[in-house]
Amino acid sequence: MSQKQQDSKGQTISPSLPDGVKNYLIDIDGTITDDVPNEEPERMATCEPFPDALKTVNKWYNEGHQICFFTSRVQEHRKVTEDWLNKHGFKYHSLLMGKPRGGNYHWIDNHIVKATRYKGQFTDLVDKKETIQVFKE
Template sequence: ERMLTAEVYPDALITLNKWYDEGHIIFFFTSRTEAHREYTEIWLKKHLFKYHGIVFGKPRGGNYHWIDNHLVKATRYRGHFTDLVEKEVTIEVFDDGQHD
């Protein structure tokens, strides 16, 4: 099974386990299906990842919306792990009638 032999991304284990130890809630959001849960959990355990849960069935292609009534922090992986930095960006939100 290819999933069991995949390599760990450089710095992924150190970074994610550090965030976990700092009190961050760590969830993996994956397009793998629920049928791949066992292999995914075996791989994460084998490589000693600390995490709280996995959400399976993420839509492919990136054109989806995560809708929640609470603030959602998402960290986009773009090829390497670093310390997090603050960045001002424009986002689309529902119109709540409050305008600056």
């Protein structure tokens, strides 16, 4: 990735991605595999990945994009989740646990954020114009 940068006070700042590199935050349950709730952790080890998700995620990784799985699974399910991702050959850089459950996300950031809703097919992304909410000027 990129080298460590420092601000004017010598403090390390978050690295920037090179031009053209995307930082994918990808859900697990219901997106790359069956929707397995935290209340049924025994299913986490035995569910199968969606083949199109495995192929596409690994393609993005191989192209140099950053892959972070961001899941509602709780911290106590980290090992079974990591084992499952590795068993099935998912390539990734990081795994964030404890995403709030529910589907009404509104991400506010000082950087441009793009979101894509998974609707049953995991493929390359295409450009499409949509209406979005922005802050009033």
